[in-house]
Amino acid sequence: MAIEARGLVKRYGKTRALDGLDVAAERGQVVAVLGPNGAGKTTFVRAVATLLRLDAGTLRVVGHDVAKDPGAVRRLIGLAGQFAAVEPAMSGRENLEMVARLFGVDRAAARRSAQAVLEQLDLLENADRLARTYSGGMRRRLDLGASLVGAPRLLLLDEPTTGLDPRSRIELWQAIRNLVEAGTDVLLTTQYLDEADHVANQVVIIDHGRAVATGTPAELKARIGGSVIELHVREEGDLDRVAGLLGPSAQIDRSTRRVTIRVDSSRERLTDVLRSVDAAGVELEDISLRRPTLDEVFLALTGAGAVAEASAA
Amino acid sequence: MSATLIVTRRSLLRYVRTPQLIVMATLQMTMFFLIYRYLFGGAIRTVGMPYVDYLVPGFIATGVLFSGIGAAVATAEDLQQGFIDRLRSLPIARSSVLSARAIADTLILALAAAVTVGIAFAVGFRLHGSALDGLAAFGLVIAFGFAFEWLFVTMGLFAGNAQAAQGMGMIVFPFAFISSAYIPVATMPGWLQVFAKNQPLTYMVDAVRSLTLGSHAQALLGHPASYFVIRGGIWAVAIVAVSLPVAVVRYRRG
Numbered sequence: 375m376a377i378e379a380r381g382l383v384k385r386y387g388k389t390r391a392l393d394g395l396d397v398a399a400e401r402g403q404v405v406a407v408l409g410p411n412g413a414g415k416t417t418f419v420r421a422v423a424t425l426l427r428l429d430a431g432t433l434r435v436v437g438h439d440v441a442k443d444p445g446a447v448r449r450l451i452g453l454a455g456q457f458a459a460v461e462p463a464m465s466g467r468e469n470l471e472m473v474a475r476l477f478g479v480d481r482a483a484a485r486r487s488a489q490a491v492l493e494q495l496d497l498l499e500n501a502d503r504l505a506r507t508y509s510g511g512m513r514r515r516l517d518l519g520a521s522l523v524g525a526p527r528l529l530l531l532d533e534p535t536t537g538l539d540p541r542s543r544i545e546l547w548q549a550i551r552n553l554v555e556a557g558t559d560v561l562l563t564t565q566y567l568d569e570a571d572h573v574a575n576q577v578v579i580i581d582h583g584r585a586v587a588t589g590t591p592a593e594l595k596a597r598i599g600g601s602v603i604e605l606h607v608r609e610e611g612d613l614d615r616v617a618g619l620l621g622p623s624a625q626i627d628r629s630t631r632r633v634t635i636r637v638d639s640s641r642e643r644l645t646d647v648l649r650s651v652d653a654a655g656v657e658l659e660d661i662s663l664r665r666p667t668l669d670e671v672f673l674a675l676t677g678a679g680a681v682a683e684a685s686a687a
Numbered sequence: 688m689s690a691t692l693i694v695t696r697r698s699l700l701r702y703v704r705t706p707q708l709i710v711m712a713t714l715q716m717t718m719f720f721l722i723y724r725y726l727f728g729g730a731i732r733t734v735g736m737p738y739v740d741y742l743v744p745g746f747i748a749t750g751v752l753f754s755g756i757g758a759a760v761a762t763a764e765d766l767q768q769g770f771i772d773r774l775r776s777l778p779i780a781r782s783s784v785l786s787a788r789a790i791a792d793t794l795i796l797a798l799a800a801a802v803t804v805g806i807a808f809a810v811g812f813r814l815h816g817s818a819l820d821g822l823a824a825f826g827l828v829i830a831f832g833f834a835f836e837w838l839f840v841t842m843g844l845f846a847g848n849a850q851a852a853q854g855m856g857m858i859v860f861p862f863a864f865i866s867s868a869y870i871p872v873a874t875m876p877g878w879l880q881v882f883a884k885n886q887p888l889t890y891m892v893d894a895v896r897s898l899t900l901g902s903h904a905q906a907l908l909g910h911p912a913s914y915f916v917i918r919g920g921i922w923a924v925a926i927v928a929v930s931l932p933v934a935v936v937r938y939r940r941g
Contacts (some may be wrong), residue, residue, distance in 0.1 A: 423776045427940065445778060453776040459769035463701040475693050476777045504704065520773065530776075 375434070376401050376559040377422060382431035384417050391417040393583035395431070399576065404560040406574035408567065408668075410676060414583035416456065419532045422561065423449075423453045435560075436527050436559075440491050452521030453530045458513040459520070462506035466497050466516050466620035469505055469522045469560075477524040484523075485506040491519040495549060511542030518549065521622060522558075529553065531562040535569060547573050567668040577668075594671045600638040602670060603647055606660040609629050619650045625673075636666065636674075689777035691786045698761070698791030712757075716799065717806055720746055723869060724810050731870055736903055740815065741806040744824060744896035745868030747800050749888065751832040752863050754799055755839035756856030758792040758806075761851035762843025785934055789836040796832040800825065816901030820912075824898035827916065831891045834923035842933040851886035862888045867896075887922035 377399040384392040401406040402443065407415050420426050424444040432439065438446040447683045460469045470488035475481070476570055476573055492498045495515045514534065521529055531550070535543040550560055550573050564570055570577045571591045579587040579594070587594055607616055608631075617624040617631045624635045637643040644663050651658065702708065723742055733741040757828070760850055765771045765788075774784045787790045804825065814821045839856075846852035865882055872880055883889055897904035897912035 384778075420772070423772070425772055425775055448776060448778040451776060453773060455769035455772050457767075457769040459773040461697050461701060461770070463704040464697065468700075472693055472697060473777070476690055476779050478772070478778065524777070 375399065376436060377561060378434040382421060382433060383429045383431050384421065384426065390583050395580065395583055396585055397578050399561060401559055402553055403575040404562065404573050405576045405578065406570035407561065407563045407578050407580055408570045408672065409580040410565065415580065416532055419561065419563055420672055422447055423451060423530055431549050449526045451530055452524055452526035454517045454532065454534060455519040456532045456536065460505045460513060460516050462668055463504060465502045465504055467492060467501040469516060470519055471545045473520045474523045487523050487525065491523050495519050501639050511538055514538060514542065514546065526558060528559045529562065531560065533563055533565065567672055571668045578580055579672060581655070586675045591668060595666050597670060599673065600636060601663055601665045602634050602636055604632055604634045604643040604664065605651065605658055608634065608657040608659050612656045614655060616651060619654060620647065622638050691782040691790070694784055694787035695791045697897050698787060699794065702795055709911050712799065713802060714752065715804060720803065720806060733871060735907055737811065739811045740813060742869065743812045744899050745892045748828055748831065748892045748895045749863045749868040750800060750803060751796060751828060751835050752859040754796050755835045756853065756859060758788065758836055759839040759843035759846065759852040759856050760849050762788055762840050763846045766800065766844060767848045780937060785840055785938055788840050789833060792836050793829060793833045797829050807885055814899050815903050816898060820898045820901065824895045827895050827898065831919065831923050834926045837927050837930040837934060841930040841937065844934055844937045862886060866892055868892045890915055890922055891919040
């Protein structure tokens with residue numbers, strides 16, 4: 375197992391950042407911890423990275439107990455936190471060589487592994503420029519490189535793509551996939567559902583310091599059952615009327631003039647919906663029947679407030 | 688040990704590769720020095736010696752406090768920007784990161800003090816004791832500086848962000864000014880004298896001063912050099928004894 379967490383509790387004053395969190399991550403996978411701000415994602419990553427003392431629970435990382443043998447864990451992990459923790463006044467190469475040296479290897483070996491990481495992350499061209507001249511995306515990649523240079527068995531990425539433009543995000547996702555192919559396990563946290571959907575084999579949704587659902591993206595989507603009927607109305611004024619026709623579980627998104635409802639037996643229900651909307655004289659732009667998105671899974675599991683927060687960030 | 692050196696090197700590189708930082712710091716320091724030397728200095732009476740000879744040891748010793756604010760800010764920034772988290776996640780001794788900070792900032796401080804000494808001699812400062820005593824005075828400043836670094840590193844760890852560290856750094860002002868550094872304590876109102884005479888910086892300033900004044904020290908300060916050196920040293924040890932363990936505990940807790 376890459377990570378075995380049982381009943382983790384971490385208190386900060388009266389708030390419980392982790393409140394009985396269980397996570398089991400197999401080897402050879404990308405595990406995404408998904409949750410809104412304040413759900414406990416960063417606290418969990420910091421616990422795995424041996425950066426904090428847990429109040430309760432057991433946590434084993436690549437077979438080593440974090441509390442009993444943090445030194446062994448530190449030799450096996452690489453951490454890239456929420457901020458690009460690279461030294462701006464050093465070049466990309468110097469940054470990587472420094473971290474490699476801190477893993478206890480000699481100068482020549484540090485130079486070799488820095489070179490390999492620079493190639494792997496496509497930073498060779500800018501390797502000898504000071505990191506303060508890097509773009510945000512390059513800095514992130516260098517930070518990822520710093521977490522890789524010690525050849526970790528488990529890579530910990532805390533919101534690796536927050537603040538990146540779409541292209542840099544896709545590049546980083548690709549870099550993460552390549553790593554997993556090369557045999558590194560990855561634990562990443564994210565507020566972005568599409569990110570979990572794109573890169574993760576396994577998703578752990580957490581809220582209020584507890585795991586509320588675990589599974590592959592497909593399993594999670596299947597879990598909230600059936601399909602989703604989505605109606606796009608022409609007039610905003612019709613939104614409430616349509617929602618009324620569909621019953622109490624209908625969700626309204628005013629900004630896109632859409633009403634969605636989850637259904638189990640999709641085909642008959644779609645006909646019913648069409649018939650009742652037609653009878654009410656509501657004009658539709660579009661109607662569709664589809665699988666739920668991870669967004670909707672998230673919404674169903676953590677509540678509306680959480681998802682609004684996550685998508686606003 | 689080698690981890691400490693590697694992390695120290697990083698702090699020093701950051702400093703030397705940010706020339707605007709060095710230029711600004713040096714300009715500011717020189718400006719204040721010249722203001723005291725040529726503007727306020729004319730109005731301050733120091734019996735038995737020119738004001739510049741009184742001022743320089745005090746100015747350099749209190750410089751330790753002002754440059755310490757930089758150490759607190761740098762520590763807080765490292766914490767805030769995740770750099771300390773990265774280092775804590777690496778298989779290195781927990782002590783190496785804090786030691787590296789203290790060593791790097793002490794070296795930077797030594798450099799700044801050496802520049803000030805150069806300027807001091809250029810504007811008329813003279814040693815009254817032996818050259819060896821002068822070197823001892825310089826060494827003492829660096830030793831006090833190293834002690835204070837631990838206090839400022841601790842401050843930076845607790846502040847958590849650069850602005851707060853800067854704010855907490857304001858605490859140096861009463862210690863720097865209500866001391867014997869710039870003016871003789873005897874000219875202050877009685878109630879201020881009580882604080883000024885008994886706070887650590889006055890002992891440290893007078894320890895440094897007594898070594899540069901030679902035979903004038905006893906007459907001007909009322910005690911021989913050893914009196915101040917011992918008391919200043921005890922304060923320095925006490926500062927480390929309190930702040931080092933606090934810093935380590937805070938660092939471990941994360």
